[in-house]
Amino acid sequence: MRQALAMLLPLTLALVACQREERDTRPQSALGSGEQPTPVTTLEPGGQRPSPTDNKAASFEANAFHMSEGKRLFSWFNCSGCHANGGGGMGPALMDEKWLYGSSIESIHATIRDGRPNGMPSFGQKIPDDQMWELAAYVRALGGNAPSSAAPQRNDDMMVHPSENRLPDAATLGKSP
Amino acid sequence: MKQRAAADLSGLPTFGHGPRSPTWWGTLGFMALEGTGFALAAGAYLYLALSWPAWPLSAPQPNHWPGTIVTILFVVSLVPNHILHRYAKQCSMVPVRIGLVVMSLLGIAPLVVRWFEFPALNIYWDTNAYGSMLWVLLGLHTTHLITDVGDTIVLTVLMFTRHGYSGRRFGDVGDNVFYWDFVVLTWIPIYLLIYWAPRLG
């Protein structure tokens, strides 16, 4: 029993580390295309979109590389134009605990892909699927919903708010330390 | 290989104070490397300060009072520290015990004030590089302070046990005195750098 446990521990560590550090840049067909059924309605009870768990979700959600890529794209695609570094402006804030359409990575991916009423455009044609997953993973990290060992660190920019890896929860946001 | 006796060591003492003892040299070695670390951290501060004309990057000035109180406590503590040293060299137990208790208290006192020094910097480490360097310098010194105070307390307890009646333990007391001097000495330039350098520009 103790031996089994002793073997299990490094194995778990190994899996966690591998998942965090993997750097696949080519879409992996084995993971599925990320296609989800087209939404019938845009509003779901309880704010949670009932979406089938995609295989891709797991490989992006806790992966350090993909999240930091998502952070780069967030800035490259000028998401801050509406979401102002996650603080909110024309679009809703992404750093608080309020999720209009659910906080799961699938929901965020669907939001980017299909857009939402009141201004969020659809990027389904303009952003490749993997990059949407990366953005979705990063947006989750913005709200402090990613493991801190994988969440992106600060950028070499002006300090706006503590970086995502330093968010214990959304409550301390905007206040430093 | 054949041997012939050429010297007799049987009359030698079994311990020595100060530079006669290897521990003193070891302590000196660690001071040298830690001092280098302090110097490089201070050098990094100065490098950044000299590369940016706007230093200290429009940050508010730190409140120097907690730091000044710490400095005064440090300087005052040097007196009992060196009295303790004299008694340690004489290997007299009672004054050494008293001295160690005093030094433990005089170590804890600046540590308590140090707690208020961090907020008195008036800047966080993640505000800008100036704030980062202040926290680094203060943190680096605090690490040494905590280590030495812990060391002093353990040694104090030790000297109250039967193990204390040994020349090497008295030697350890001497080395502890030596290290405390180092902690105080390294603080002076850091104090000036943290609290008075920003006031220059």
Add this chain to the structure above:
Amino acid sequence: MSSADVTGDRHIQEPDPAKGDLAPEREGPRDTGMDDASLHRWLERTWRTPSGIFGALSSVDHKVIARRYLITAFVFLCLGGLNAVAMRIQLSGPQRGLIGPDLYNQLFTMHGVTMMFLFAVPIVQATGIYLVPLMVGTRNIAFPRLNAFSYWIYVSGGAFAWVSFALNMAPDVGWFAYVPLSGPEFASGKRADVWAQMITYTEVSSLAVAVATIVTVFKQRAPGMSLDKIPLYVWAMLVTSFVVVFAMPAVMITSTFLILDRLVGTHIFNPAEGGDALLFQHLFWFFGHPEVYIIFLPATGMVSSIIPAFARRPTFGHLGLVLSLFAVGLLSFGLWVHHMFATGLPKLGASFFTASSMMIAIPNGVQIFCWLATLWDGRPVIRTPLLFVFGFFFIFVIGGLTGVMLASVPLDLQVHDTYFVVAHFHYVLIGGSVFPLLGAAYFWFPKISGRMMSERLGRWHFWLAFIGFNAAFFPMHLVGLWGMPRRVYTYPAELGWGNINLFISAGALLFFLSFVLFTFNLVHGALKGTSAGNNPWDAGTLEWATSSPPPSYNFARIPVVTHIEPLWAEREALPVATGLRVDARELLISTVAEAYPDIREKSATPSIWPLLAALAVGGTFLYSIFTPWAIVWGAAPIAITLIGWFWPKGDPEDQE
């Protein structure tokens, strides 16, 4: 010579028995007048490493620790070599798809990190841990528990790096990990943190060894070994240790800054908030250049030990060699900027560093000329160790001369960060350090194991290594001048670098094979080698005065030194000092300059606490790449283990 001359009796301060609150000194049996057999029995019982696994883990014998260090460092050498072979296969032709950039970048980073931090520095220090106490004629290194602690920290650092590699988490930012590439924005995940923290482990370990070495040399020299009689190898280790003490803190500061930037969001290297990326380079190279000499100076000490044994005379220009060691150690701190000429520093400042970099060639020249002059007394005895020293001259002089080329600012702008530099530093490091180390392995293996290595295999090994090395690295000078930058995982076919790279890869494979042969020779020698005797080369320094392998207590009686080559000067009988206790680990502390006997001090007994302390410290380091709170949580176990380490246990060693 009378004993008073050597021991300086007039300097002995008699302890005042009436003074102080001290427990009376407990008397134990002394070695005075004791016959050899019972002396051996007593000393062996007092100094031996306890048996069993627990005993082995508690050992504080410098020879046991050094052997572990040597074997571990050799394992890392092989791992780093395998990295190199993998890289050479990928580069053997243009556009090979065997290894992608993600893995390749981890490979070359691991190669550099392993060779610099896990092989080169530890192995030269390990050699010192083994040899310095023997050469200065003492029974153990100063601070033996600290020495054991440093080994455990080193192993955990190495294991940490290589387990990370197995987990696809190895650093991929190069061994000098420049920010911003290794900084928070561009190095996602924990890979760069592994680099930074592995540095902390290995530096803590080598700093501890450096302090122990310095104190051993200063305070534990045999009576009579005044400054002018210290062997050159010991001088070299002393200077190296000083360089370690003043250089290594720089890299610890650098890696700490990096971790702070990455983990808690400081802005030390962030130009947008008042930091500067070049600060990293200044700090790193303030360590990085002396690092080269940390690796090279001990090797000069080895050369200075091997040459006299085979040239059958003391080294020519002993004082010049000692002074040039100091000069090199000192100057090595004044030329870090020559790694940064391409960063666009002010031209005049850069020229100053050209001058200082050129200047260090002078003391190195002094060393080379003195060694050559030592060899000119006639045809030396050519044995494998000397062959490797000849290889050292051949290769290192090339490396030194290309170093002179790199010191020139304008010239450096063409060759900086190309394969020319790769060639240069392999010529310097392999030629300047690995070849002497291999020579030293053949030279001191008999002392360590009591058996000889095969001379025939040794010659084969030398020629294979020599040809393989030059075939692999000489063409790199050319391909660098043809424009091939370092750290590329592939290159286009139309640049015409294919053939030469194939040739390089073949040479590298040959060089790797030479190490396979060496390993075989080591194992074969250890199992089947002929018995060596105390002094197989008839060399003159103290380590050859004791049996091979040396007993746990090194010397039955502490030797008294009358000459720089004491065994050559005292052919009939070695003068020794008597009067030490044999029932407690007593050794002689002497004065710094004249080495007059001063104190009979107790050396620490075996203890498990250094291992436990290393586990506590290592665990804290590991945890601290994930959260800064690790320092707080780790403080308690570290404090407990350290108290356990230093708290007296009531052994005779703790009594006075």
Add this chain to the structure above:
Amino acid sequence: MKRLAFMALAPFCVLLLQGCAGWQSALDPKGPAAGELAWLIWFFTALCAVVWVLVMIALAAPLVMRSRPGDEPLLLNAGAERRKMRVVVSAVGLTAIILIGLTLLSFFANRTLAAIGSDAALTIRVTGHQWWWEVRYENATPSRILTTANEVHIPAGEPVRLLLTSTDVIHSFWIPSLAGKLDLIPGHMNVLDIKADKPGVYRGQCAEFCGAQHANMGTFIIAEPRSKFDAWLNDQLQPAGAPASGEAKAGADLFLKRPCVMCHRIGGTPAGGTVAPDLTHIASRKTLAAGTLTMSRGNLAAWIADPQGIKPGSHMPVADLNGDELNAIVAYLEGLK
């Protein structure tokens, strides 16, 4: 031993001759700076070779001696020792003199290099990106500012001033046949003056490790006669031409609808991304993906279809295009001369 060493060295000599024709070689200078440096390299090499040979002779000397050293290692011949001391001291003195000479030499070479660009009329800002080069021709008139990528056209025979900086990590700009390298460092601006004596294409590549695709970060300096250069500059300042064929027109529409538009700019169209190379005149460039592929329809298609196979880790994603979309976009880009 020496013979064996020479046998091992023989192949290098052959290789040395073979490599001299390289177009990315410090030994094949095509400009005054590289010329000065190549001379310096040869001079240093020759001098070092002489020194090395002398040391090797001194090393080999005892090997051919007949006599063995005496039996008693401590019995030294005082006269011989004194002679040796004289030799060693003179050798050290000679070393010092050589080193002083070399220091002065490199100091003066530095001054020569600094003088090259003192009258540069053209200023080009080169910004390093992971893993391509942004090239901007500075001009006081905003409409005359040209932004392009990876290929730097310069007038031959004229000094040109390059301003080097970076927006991400440290890169190093290095055209071996024209000049030494200089780093591009975020937060710093470096100045490199270059001059090409004759028209030609000079290759270089990033020389400071900059991440996954450091190996595929090539750049070209294309030196042309002044008139040709001016014509090129005027062409490049024009907005992109209208798509010629129906397929190209469809490609132009797709470019704006699909991922391309998120990062790339094409002058005269709504595509205005600035984080990736400007594609306004992409078809006029010689290579794709920072010197990784030569420009051709096939390579364009390959690059768009599988950038992560060609440059794994680069920031160009796989764009989920179907065959028709790919062909249309390639047809459009191919027309952007």
